[in-house]
Amino acid sequence: MNEKSLKVLEQYEIEVISTRRGRGSYICETNLGKKLLAGCGSSEKKMVFVNRVLESMRQKGYLYADTAMENREGNLLTMDREEEACILKDWYEGRECDTKSMADVEQTVRRLAQLHRIMYLPPEPQTDTDIGNYAGEDLQAELERHNRELRKVYAFIRKRKQKSGFEILFLNCFRMFYEQAQEALEQLRGSGYASLREEVLERGALCHGNFNQHNVWFLGRNQIFVGNFDKCRYDVQEADLYQFMRKIMEKQEWQKHSGYRILEGYDREKTMGKRQRDYLYIRLLYPEKFWKLANQYYNRNKAWVPEKSKEKLEILISQQNRRNAFLKTLE
Numbered sequence: 001m002n003e004k005s006l007k008v009l010e011q012y013e014i015e016v017i018s019t020r021r022g023r024g025s026y027i028c029e030t031n032l033g034k035k036l037l038a039g040c041g042s043s044e045k046k047m048v049f050v051n052r053v054l055e056s057m058r059q060k061g062y063l064y065a066d067t068a069m070e071n072r073e074g075n076l077l078t079m080d081r082e083e084e085a086c087i088l089k090d091w092y093e094g095r096e097c098d099t100k101s102m103a104d105v106e107q108t109v110r111r112l113a114q115l116h117r118i119m120y121l122p123p124e125p126q127t128d129t130d131i132g133n134y135a136g137e138d139l140q141a142e143l144e145r146h147n148r149e150l151r152k153v154y155a156f157i158r159k160r161k162q163k164s165g166f167e168i169l170f171l172n173c174f175r176m177f178y179e180q181a182q183e184a185l186e187q188l189r190g191s192g193y194a195s196l197r198e199e200v201l202e203r204g205a206l207c208h209g210n211f212n213q214h215n216v217w218f219l220g221r222n223q224i225f226v227g228n229f230d231k232c233r234y235d236v237q238e239a240d241l242y243q244f245m246r247k248i249m250e251k252q253e254w255q256k257h258s259g260y261r262i263l264e265g266y267d268r269e270k271t272m273g274k275r276q277r278d279y280l281y282i283r284l285l286y287p288e289k290f291w292k293l294a295n296q297y298y299n300r301n302k303a304w305v306p307e308k309s310k311e312k313l314e315i316l317i318s319q320q321n322r323r324n325a326f327l328k329t330l331e
Helices: 003-011 044-059 102-118 139-159 165-189 193-203 238-251 256-269 274-285 288-298 307-318 320-330
Strands: 016-021 025-030 033-039 085-090 216-220 223-226
Touching: 003 016, 003 025, 003 033, 003 085, 044 102, 102 216, 102 223, 102 238, 102 256, 139 165, 139 193, 139 288, 165 274, 165 288, 165 307, 193 274, 238 256, 238 274, 238 288, 256 320, 274 320, 288 307, 307 320
Parallel strands: none
Antiparallel strands: 016 025, 025 033, 033 085, 216 223
16 A cells, blocks of 8 residues: 555544554554554455454454444445555554464464354345355365366476476475375365365354464453454354464474464364364365465466575475474374
């Protein structure tokens, strides 16, 4: 966002006292409290749904919901001068979760589990909360698609006559990661995932959809603000735990004790059943970071592959033994 975007504030019934830059946004002090002005890639209907989710959570005790504010026309999305959609929402400032601090990580997963206990919004057929509108993709279909994409990238690189360092490394390690991808898919097919997914959708279970350290702020003692619910969806809630856990484990080089503390922290507030644990294991088993690197490579200019991509793949390979050792303990 640029300073021109601040003009959209004139379209709200508020008095702006001051503004300052945030992470790709503006933090605004107003007569109605602290607000955040940020770009928004979601639709008006999706943000109405998100507000409904947040209001439901607020009624159940969540005090830090970053609810979006309507503009003068009664809409949640407002277009700036460049026709980019913006949103103005309640905001709370604190320090971001420190991924190197296991104390922060444990408090964060406990907070996540607490939120999962109240993140339920029974679907209403033929309305904006219809389950079909906001349900996450079936994981089996997603993994099948990812595996097809991996094979496509592999075939493409093999045909290239002159290969970059990244491409050579990719070919050398492809079999190792692809076998895990296939194993994860086969285990998913034989697990209780289908019944689990059907059950959580019927109950209206929700997940954050983008749960990472950048969306978690510590406001004070035992006060944690989780924001940016714009990717919220109906899905298996442990999808959030997986997303956060994978990133923390990568940063901490798959140290077993870190993984155990994350699992214990979550279980302390919301005990996982066998199907949920199987789901989490399969998600961790699937080499998602390898797929992401392959996907990024295939969708950018292949005449020049950034050295950073090769470095990320080298790190991934170097962590594989520790990753496998940790996964072995979860079987």
